Every structure is written in structure tokens, then in C-alpha cells.
Amino acid sequence: xxxxxxxxxxxxxxxxxxxxxxxxxxxxxxxxxxxxxxxxxxxxxxxxxxxxxxxxxxxxxxxxxxxxxxxxxxxxxxxxxxxxxxxxxxxxxxxxxxxxxxxxxxxxxxxxxxxxxxxxxxxxxxxxxxxxxxxxxxxxxxxxxxxxxxxxxxxxxxxxxxxxxxxxxxxxxxxxxxxxxxxxxxxxxxxxxxxxxxxxxxxxxxxxxxxxxxxxxxxxxxxxxxxxxxxxxxxxxxxxxxxxxxxxxxxxxxxxxxxxxxxxxxxxxxxxxxxxxxxxxxxxxxxxxxxx
Amino acid sequence: xxxxxxxxxxxxxxxxxxxxxxxxxxxxxxxxxxxxxxxxxxxxxxxxxxxxxxxxxxxxxxxxxxxxxxxxxxxxxxxxxxxxxxxxxxxxxxxxxxxxxxxxxxxxxxxxxxxxxxxxxxxxxxxxxxxxxxxxxxxxxxxxxxxxxxxxxxxxxxxxxxxxxxxxxxxxxxxxxxxxxxxxxxxxxxxxxxxxxxxxxxxxxxxxxxxxxxxxxxxxxxxxxxxxxxxxxxxxxxxxxxxxxxxxxxxxxxxxxxxxxxxxxxxxxxxxxxxxxxxxxxxxxxxxxxxx
Numbered sequence: 001x002x003x004x005x006x007x008x009x010x011x012x013x014x015x016x017x018x019x020x021x022x023x024x025x026x027x028x029x030x031x032x033x034x035x036x037x038x039x040x041x042x043x044x045x046x047x048x049x050x051x052x053x054x055x056x057x058x059x060x061x062x063x064x065x066x067x068x069x070x071x072x073x074x075x076x077x078x079x080x081x082x083x084x085x086x087x088x089x090x091x092x093x094x095x096x097x098x099x100x101x102x103x104x105x106x107x108x109x110x111x112x113x114x115x116x117x118x119x120x121x122x123x124x125x126x127x128x129x130x131x132x133x134x135x136x137x138x139x140x141x142x143x144x145x146x147x148x149x150x151x152x153x154x155x156x157x158x159x160x161x162x163x164x165x166x167x168x169x170x171x172x173x174x175x176x177x178x179x180x181x182x183x184x185x186x187x188x189x190x191x192x193x194x195x196x197x198x199x200x201x202x203x204x205x206x207x208x209x210x211x212x213x214x215x216x217x218x219x220x221x222x223x224x225x226x227x228x229x230x231x232x233x234x235x236x237x238x239x240x241x242x243x244x245x246x247x248x249x250x251x252x253x254x255x256x257x258x259x260x261x262x263x264x265x266x267x268x269x270x271x272x273x274x275x276x277x278x279x280x281x282x283x284x285x286x287x288x289x290x291x292x
Numbered sequence: 293x294x295x296x297x298x299x300x301x302x303x304x305x306x307x308x309x310x311x312x313x314x315x316x317x318x319x320x321x322x323x324x325x326x327x328x329x330x331x332x333x334x335x336x337x338x339x340x341x342x343x344x345x346x347x348x349x350x351x352x353x354x355x356x357x358x359x360x361x362x363x364x365x366x367x368x369x370x371x372x373x374x375x376x377x378x379x380x381x382x383x384x385x386x387x388x389x390x391x392x393x394x395x396x397x398x399x400x401x402x403x404x405x406x407x408x409x410x411x412x413x414x415x416x417x418x419x420x421x422x423x424x425x426x427x428x429x430x431x432x433x434x435x436x437x438x439x440x441x442x443x444x445x446x447x448x449x450x451x452x453x454x455x456x457x458x459x460x461x462x463x464x465x466x467x468x469x470x471x472x473x474x475x476x477x478x479x480x481x482x483x484x485x486x487x488x489x490x491x492x493x494x495x496x497x498x499x500x501x502x503x504x505x506x507x508x509x510x511x512x513x514x515x516x517x518x519x520x521x522x523x524x525x526x527x528x529x530x531x532x533x534x535x536x537x538x539x540x541x542x543x544x545x546x547x548x549x550x551x552x553x554x555x556x557x558x559x560x561x562x563x564x565x566x567x568x569x570x571x572x573x574x575x576x577x578x579x580x581x582x583x584x
Contacts, residue, residue: 005583035583051583096584244572260573267577269561269584276564279571280536281552285559291297291327291343292388292561292579 003096004103005035005051005179006061009089010068011077011170013039013046018071023048025067030056035266044079045088049266051095058106061090062113065172069117074144074170084140084147085119085170092176095268100126103176114172115161120151123159125175133159136173144170181232181271182264183240185247186225189256192218195226201250202230202243209246211238225259232271239274295388296395297327297343297471298353301381302360303369303462305331305338310363315340317359322348327558336371337380341558343387350398353382354405357464361409366436366462376432376439377462379406383417385471387560392418395468406464407453412443415451417467425451428465436462473524473563474556475532477539478517481548484510487518493542494522494535501538503530517551524563531566 012018019039027034032052039046050060065087072086090110094103104127111121128134132155142150148165150156157163158171187195195216202208211234219225228247232238248258269287276282304310311331319326324344331338342352357379364378382402386395396419403413420426424447434442440457442448449455450463479487487508494500503526511517520539524530540550561579568574 240572258573260575263572263574263577263581265581266583267581269582272564272568272582275568275572280532280555280567281550282555283552285555287584289555289557289559290561290564290584291558292295292582 001096002054002098002102003051004054004057004098004106005049005093005095006057007089007091007093008048008061008064008087009083010046010048010064010072010087011044011074011079011083011085012068012072013044013079014041019046021071022046022064022067026050026060026064029059029063032056032060040081042079043081044077045081045083054098054102054106057092058110061110065090065110065114066117069114069119069169073168075167077144082137082140082143083170084144085172086168087114087119087172088170089124089136089140090172090174091125092174093179094176095179100176107174107176111160111172111174114174115158117161117169119161119166119169120158120163120171121160122171122173123175124173125177127175129159136175139173147171178234178236179268179271181235181240181267182262183230183232183243184262184264185228185230185244186219186222186259186261187228187251187256188224188259189226189251189254190218190224191254191256192216192226194251194254194256195228197254198228198247198250202228202246209238209243210234212243235268235271235274239278240271241275241278293388294346294390294394295343296346296349296390296398297341297385297387298349299381299383299385300340300353300356300379301375302338302340302356302364302379303336303366303371303375303377304360304364305336305371306333311338313363314338314356314359318342318352318356321351321355324348324352332373334371335373336369337373337375346390346394346398349384350402353402357382357402357406358409361406361411361461365460367459369436374429374432374435375462376436377411377464378460379411379464380462381416381428381432382464382466384466384468386468387471392468399466399468403452403464403466406466407450409453409461410458411453411461412450412455412458412463413452414463414465415467416465417469419467421451428467431465439463470526470528471560471563473527473532473559474554475522475524475535476554476556477520477522477536478511478514478551478553479520479543479548480516480551481518481546482510482516483546483548484508484518486543486546486548487520489546490520490539490542494520494538501530501535502526504535527560527563527566531570532563533567533570 036049203214214230328341495506
């Protein structure tokens with residue numbers, strides 16, 4: 001059965017009545033599997049994560065977005081998280097039996113829909129129309145407050161929708177990407193420099209693994225621990241266990257051990273297949289054998 | 293959502309038309325999730341594995357069993373696998389949010405149903421009415437051919453159903469047990485004695501782990517490999533990784549390495565939680581985070 005996931009990030013994390021209205025609009029149609037609603041008042045932002053049949057997910061994303069665009073006014077929005085619009089970022093994520101091409105069709109249909117609603121749209125990641133636009137931070141640089149000026153630059157003409165700034169709704173960034181795995185490794189050290197050296201060793205930007213983004217930080221709630229906080233952007237090509245073993249090995253040269261690790265948020269079960277194969281040597285194991 | 297699994301073992305593995313009739317009877321009611329049908333002509337035996345709502349699973353097991361009892365005549369049955377009746381063994385296995393007590397209620401209701409059909413019933417494992425009857429091999433000892441004589445012994449009076457031998461249907465053994473994990477470790481050696489020494493180290497019967505049953509054998513289709521073939525009968529109390537690490541360690545004293553391993557048949561995803569915690573140190577990871 002085909003399964004596509006959507007993570008809709010929209011710019012309201014405080015007004016529960018508004019969030020409920022958006023949720024109700026989303027649920028008012030063909031059934032999808034609502035996995036998580038995560039609101040952050042500080043960020044003033046909510047993320048709806050859901051999955052299901054690709055067409056059903058597209059329809060739910062449209063309903064959700066139309067309601068959010070109707071109710072959210074960016075001219076009065078403030079929050080700690082970077083954002084560029086009322087419906088800020090919408091990645092479509094192939095989970096099972098959905099090709100990148102199929103996901104791109106869904107994403108493009110969604111982009112055109114938002115354009116018709118009067119919202120400028122940028123495609124990012126695998127849906128990007130140029131190398132420059134692959135990166136969400138680059139598209140979002142300057143944020144909502146800088147969007148009017150940015151859009152005046154022909155290099156930043158939207159991919160869909162009006163070429164003019166939409167003050168109420170800002171812009172929407174949508175795209176297709178592989179499922180992320182958020183994986184944190186906690187090191188038994190107070191020395192942030194050691195964490196930074198390990199980050200350098202594993203992340204793509206400094207010569208490490210191609211599909212690792214990483215930062216090092218001191219954990220506020222756990223004294224004497226430095227965390228290497230990572231997003232693995234393609235667990236098939238850069239699997240969890242390989243990154244973990246490299247970090248253990250790199251840390252050992254400083255006499256530093258790994259206290260524990262965290263897998264944060266939803267984790268595709270497929271990402272664990274290679275972990276099991278590596279550690280248990282179960283090379284013939286298929287996830288079809290799993291039941292829960 | 294509550295989930296109970298049943299593994300119905302019945303004594304026909306050759307007559308596909310008969311097997312289809314049994315399957316159709318099973319499917320003719322409230323929906324259950326049919327996980328696997330496995331027929332073995334040599335064993336002359338079929339195993340239906342299915343799961344779902346406990347009451348739905350009970351009803352499907354009843355329909356299946358009534359049809360098998362109707363169609364199978366044990367007086368003409370032969371096959372390589374030990375068996376005592378037409379519906380030979382029916383374990384009920386709590387998978388999710390089902391207590392042993394709830395599973396026992398289902399099992400006892402099923403036992404009474406079979407008794408009313410005229411089939412003598414023995415309860416085994418967690419449903420056993422005495423210590424002696426916990427063991428399937430003990431109940432099945434003497435097989436169908438020895439059942440008439442066995443039942444004449446007051447010590448082997450059935451737990452449900454008629455006290456007289458039923459020539460057409462034999463007897464049925466039913467019970468409740470924890471999900472099994474079939475885990476095989478393949479050793480880089482031709483020396484069966486090394487395999488036997490490792491079996492001795494890990495299995496309960498010889499001082500090893502409480503919930504491990506194990507044998508050593510030479511693999512016919514892979515030259516120069518000895519397999520330690522195991523059933524882990526309680527993966528919570530004796531987890532996979534601990535048994536695996538012990539085998540690696542024991543094998544190393546003979547200079548023997550582990551080539552690879554096999555997880556055979558259905559594996560409850562819960563059995564992998566401890567594996568992940570051990571190897572990835574993800575002590576806060578919950579299976580609720582997994583999606584597929």
C-alpha cells in the first residue's frame with residue numbers, strides 16, 4: 001500500500017481554538033493517519049504530521065492549508081522559530097512504495113493549489129527548480145519581514161503563485177525529501193570542543209558523511225554532557241549505525257565515552273533494518289516479518 | 293488496540309482443496325489479520341497464523357477448527373511431524389495490550405468449544421492445569437497412535453471434552469504463551485562439537501539462559517557452517533542481544549566467528565526494542581515513535 005507522509009509547519013502555536021479549526025478542516029475528508037500534532041508557544045508554530053494514501057494526503061494538506069491561510073495573519077505574527085509564511089514549510093516524504101516522481105507530482109499539485117490561493121510558493125529539496133533553492137535556510141533567509149524585498153529580486157521570483165508580496169500569508173515553501181532521522185549522541189564530557197571536533201568528523205559540510213547534518217551543544221538539563229545533535233537526511237545511504245560507530249571511535253581518541261543516544265520524533269522502521277543487520281548480522285531479515 | 297495472535301496447527305499439508313476450505317471457513321466472519329499460511333507436505337501439516345481483536349481471533353479459531361475437525365480423518369493421517377490430533381496445537385499469544393489472564397479466558401473458551409465438538413482437549417504452557425502438562429512434547433508423547441492408551445491412564449484424563457478416545461479427530465492441545473522468537477546463529481566452523489558446547493552454554497536445560505531452547509546442527513545447504521538454532525521463549529526476560537553476545541563470546545574461545553544470523557518467521561517488533569537499546573544506547577526510545 002502506498003504511503004506518503006506530510007509535515008505541515010504553520011505559524012500559530014498559541015491560539016488553541018485556531019489550531020483546532022485547522023485540525024478539523026484537515027480531518028474533514030478522506031481518512032489519513034494523523035501521527036502527531038506538535039505546538040510550540042515559544043516558536044509560535046505548529047507541526048501536523050500525517051500519512052496515508054498520497055491523494056488523500058494531498059487533499060488533507062490542501063484543506064489544512066486553506067484554513068490556515070484564512071485564519072492566520074502574518075502581519076501580527078512573532079515567534080522564536082524562523083518562518084516566511086502562514087503555511088511555512090510543507091515537506092512531502094515518501095514512506096512506502098511511493099517514488100520520488102510520484103511525490104513530486106503531489107508536491108507540484110499542492111504548489112499550484114497554494115498559488116491559486118494567492119500565496120507565492122517556493123519549491124525546495126528534491127522539488128527545487130534550481131540548486132540555490134534546494135536549501136530551506138536559503139529560501140527562508142530574511143524571513144517574513146524581508147520577503148517583500150527578496151521577492152523584488154528577480155533571482156527570487158516564486159515558483160508558483162503571484163509575483164507580488166502577500167502581506168497576510170507570506171510565502172509557502174514545499175518540497176519532497178527522504179524521511180529524516182533525528183539522532184543525538186550524548187558524550188561523557190563537558191568539553192564542547194570535543195563535541196565540535198566530532199561534528200567536524202561526521203557531517204557532510206566538513207568532509208564527513210554525505211547525509212549528516214550535525215551540531216554540538218551542551219545539554220542544559222544534563223550536567224557534564226555534550227550532545228552531538230544530528231539529522232540523518234538519507235538513512236539508506238548513510239545508515240544510523242555507521243554514524244554511531246564513527247562517533248564512538250572518534251570520541252575514544254579523547255578518552256570520551258558515549259553515555260546514551262536519542263532517536264527523536266517519528267522514526268521510519270526502515271531506518272532500523274540496517275541497524276539490525278549490522279549488529280545482529282541478520283542479513284536475510286525482512287521487515288515484512290515484523291508485527292506489532 | 294488489543295491484539296491477540298493465534299497459531300493454529302492442523303494435520304493436513306497436502307490436500308490444497310481441503311486447506312482452502314479450512315481457510316475460507318476461518319475468513320468467513322469478523323475480520324482478523326491473516327499473517328501467514330504455511331503448509332508442509334512432508335510434515336503433512338499446515339499452520340495458520342493470524343491476529344486481531346481477541347474475540348475476533350477466538351471466533352476465527354472456532355470456525356477454522358470446526359471445519360478441520362469435519363474434514364480431517366486422523367485414522368488415515370501420516371506425516372513427519374509429531375501430532376496428536378486433527379487440530380493439533382493452538383497457542384494463543386498476547387501481542388499487545390492483552391494480559392495473560394485475558395488470553396487464558398479466550399483459550400479456555402476455545403477449549404470448551406472443542407470439547408463440545410467431541411474432541412478431548414489438553415491445556416499446555418500458561419494454560420496448563422498441572423506442571424506436567426506445561427510441556428507440549430510431554431502431552432504429545434506417544435502421538436495420535438498412542439493416544440487411546442494414554443487417555444486410559446487417569447493421569448492423562450483430558451482437561452475438556454470426552455474422556456473417550458476420538459479416532460477421527462484425536463485430541464487438541466491449546467494454551468497461552470509468550471511470543472516465540474526463532475533466532476539462529478551461524479558459526480564459521482565444521483565442528484558440530486563446538487556448536488554443542490555453545491548450546492550447552494546458552495540453553496536453560498544445561499545452565500544457560502532461562503528462556504532459551506537450543507540445538508546445534510550442520511546446515512545442509514551451507515557447507516562448513518554449524519548453526520545454533522534457538523527458540524527464545526520470553527524475549528523480555530531473555531533478550532536477543534544478550535544471547536547473541538554470549539554466543540559470540542563463547543565461540544571466540546575456539547577461534548570461531550559468527551558468519552551471520554537468522555530471525556525466522558514472524559518477529560514481534562517489541563523483541564527488537566531491547567536490541568536497539570543495547571546497541572544504539574537509545575534508552576528513551578519508544579516503539580510508538582516507529583512508523584512504517
